[in-house]
Amino acid sequence: MSESSQSRSAPVGVILAVDPDRFAEVIEAAQRAGLTVTSEQPILGTLSGTIAEDGIPALKAVAGIESVDRDRIIHLPPPDSPIQ
Template sequence: MGQAPRSGPVGVILSVAPDRFAQVVEAARRTGLTVTGEQPVLGSLSGTIAEDRIPALEAVDGVESVDREQIVRLPPPDSPIQ
């Protein structure tokens, strides 16, 4: 049959080696990461990537961890449950 469809992009937050931040960002981009935020002082990077590319992202030298973004929805301030 045909190829399996590629998974859609997911939001990720990376913890990276601060002393090699720029090199890690470039290597992460080469794996398919679309960078949406950089915090070099904190050693943190955020972006989106196809779910099936996360293992390649985790294997980038200098990437300490990769966490999927989690969306938290809070009820409106005037709702009875807070």
């Protein structure tokens, strides 16, 4: 395999805040930028999905996208664990 065929970075989860008045239009533009939509919350003006790490700058440039945050997992200790 050549380096050029491996140029795409691994997909990462993202959460987007978008203009709720243009929700459908923004989703289409985000998909053209490389986003795979996994969840839509039109009333809240948010959606989540995955995109290659190197595609995030193009996603941030889409008109109507107000913010792009990487999806993160936070692990909490069990309720019965001692205070740390």
